[in-house]
Amino acid sequence: MTSPHRPDDFLHDLRARSAAEGGVFWINDGLLAVFEPEAARHVSRTNWQGFVMPERGLDLLRRRPSPEVAWTRVRTAWLTQLHHLSTAERRDRLTARMRAVMDARLGRRIDLVTLSQDVTVRSLLPVALAGLTPRESVWVERDLDQKLRRLIDRAPGTGPGHRLHFAAVQVRAGRVVRRVLRARASGRRPRERDLADPFVDLLPELGMDRALSVVTTVLTAIGGPPGSAAAAVLYEFARRPRWAALLAAEHQGTDEADFLAAPAGAAPLTHRFVQETLRMWSPPLLLVRRARGTYDLGAATLRAGQEYILSPHMIHRDRRYWNEPDTFDPDRFLPGAPHGPAGRGSYVPFGWAPKRCVGADLGTVQLMALCRLLCTRYRLTVPDADQVAMAFRFAPVPQDFHGTLALRRHVARDGTGHGG
Numbered sequence: 502m503t504s505p506h507r508p509d510d511f512l513h514d515l516r517a518r519s520a521a522e523g524g525v526f527w528i529n530d531g532l533l534a535v536f537e538p539e540a541a542r543h544v545s546r547t548n549w550q551g552f553v554m555p556e557r558g559l560d561l562l563r564r565r566p567s568p569e570v571a572w573t574r575v576r577t578a579w580l581t582q583l584h585h586l587s588t589a590e591r592r593d594r595l596t597a598r599m600r601a602v603m604d605a606r607l608g609r610r611i612d613l614v615t616l617s618q619d620v621t622v623r624s625l626l627p628v629a630l631a632g633l634t635p636r637e638s639v640w641v642e643r644d645l646d647q648k649l650r651r652l653i654d655r656a657p658g659t660g661p662g663h664r665l666h667f668a669a670v671q672v673r674a675g676r677v678v679r680r681v682l683r684a685r686a687s688g689r690r691p692r693e694r695d696l697a698d699p700f701v702d703l704l705p706e707l708g709m710d711r712a713l714s715v716v717t718t719v720l721t722a723i724g725g726p727p728g729s730a731a732a733a734v735l736y737e738f739a740r741r742p743r744w745a746a747l748l749a750a751e752h753q754g755t756d757e758a759d760f761l762a763a764p765a766g767a768a769p770l771t772h773r774f775v776q777e778t779l780r781m782w783s784p785p786l787l788l789v790r791r792a793r794g795t796y797d798l799g800a801a802t803l804r805a806g807q808e809y810i811l812s813p814h815m816i817h818r819d820r821r822y823w824n825e826p827d828t829f830d831p832d833r834f835l836p837g838a839p840h841g842p843a844g845r846g847s848y849v850p851f852g853w854a855p856k857r858c859v860g861a862d863l864g865t866v867q868l869m870a871l872c873r874l875l876c877t878r879y880r881l882t883v884p885d886a887d888q889v890a891m892a893f894r895f896a897p898v899p900q901d902f903h904g905t906l907a908l909r910r911h912v913a914r915d916g917t918g919h920g921g
């Protein structure tokens with residue numbers, strides 16, 4: 502393996518090797534690429550089977566065992582909350598929060614990657630951790646922003662001053678989470694229907710450090726992939742006027758209430774557009790995991806302690822599973838399309854069971870809501886959109902992606918952005 506200097510080269514090398522070597526190959530002595538759908542499914546399932554949360558910090562110090570908490574319990578709690586949150590009314594509130602962020606940036610040239618990030622994080626934060634004061638929200642958002650910048654900026658900050666500032670923000674954000682959990686447990690703050698709330702009841706078993714780690718997992722999850730996916734949606738929308746017009750026609754004929762009740766049923770074309778955007782530009786590009794046991798993957802045996810890489814992107818761009826994988830075509834998701842997915846494991850934008858993304862439905866609905874806003878409320882203008890290049894960092898990131906958002910004429914006139 503050559504030592505690549507840029508993530509783009511690294512990815513390019515991996516793709517070439519995967520095509521030549523069959524999807525499962527050693528990148529170096531301790532790192533196995535698992536880019537073959539069946540092997541990726543198998544290793545995920547086996548590696549996380551029976552996974553329990555690590556011991557509590559305090560118990561490690563005192564050399565005593567912690568109460569065992571299975572990861573499936575954590576996931577069940579998240580999925581139950583998300584199920585309660587998937588109503589038309591909640592989707593309406595999510596869209597209103599997205600609108601507020603976009604309305605605040607009308608009429609001037611803006612960085613569309615930053616916009617995508619702000620729209621997703623600010624609208625999803627109350628789903629993850631509701632009832633924060635404005636000051637608390639700022640600390641949590643700052644922490645998410647700095648973590649993302651480290652992953653996507655061309656030249657992320659370095660040096661002791663930067664590291665100190667980074668750690669200080671992280672500590673403040675962690676303190677906010679602890680304070681909220683403690684205040685809810687003692688009745689000083691109301692309980693909320695968010696993804697943090699189930700862990701208030703589990704605090705005696707989990708302990709504060711494990712509860713913080715669970716909430717941080719969700720915060721990190723909303724801080725990265727949703728914003729990258731939203732940037733990719735804007736990128737495809739700006740570069741494909743034909744699809745933008747088709748989507749606009751769909752939304753003009755779709756009632757807001759129907760859309761909020763069942764987005765994929767009410768706007769199937771938009772759903773395909775989002776699915777295809779996620780196929781082309783799946784974030785994160787690479788997921789690095791450590792093997793907890795020894796697994797025979799046919800082409801290689803992975804031993805406990807060695808690391809492996811999974812990648813939805815590599816599978817989505819592999820000619821063995823997709824016809825013309827580099828061509829953007831939402832119609833490949835029409836039932837029976839000849840260029841559709843070769844099998845169930847070949848479309849995996851949300852990863853693999855039992856660690857598959859718990860926010861898959863919400864994330865998809867949010868991207869569809871973004872498309873609807875672009876079709877009914879805003880006019881997005883991106884000069885020379887076809888010149889915008891996509892760079893590969895932790896996720897695909899459009900480079901120098903700037904444009905303007907304006908209200909559509911009928912919205913400016915009567916203040917509504919509802920289609921139909």
Ligand code: HEM
Nearest residue numbers: 719722726727730850851852853856857858859860863864
């Ligand atoms: C389009 C948007 C999104 C994309 C592309 C995405 C993608 C992913 C991926 C690839 C994983 C890793 C799965 C694996 O390890 O196999 C993941 C995990 C996760 N995602 Fe998402 N995600 C999105 C939105 C969301 C949202 C909106 C939430 C929460 C409301 C969320 C919460 C999580 C959580 C909690 C995990 C960790 C699951 C676990 O460790 O068991 N995601 N996501």
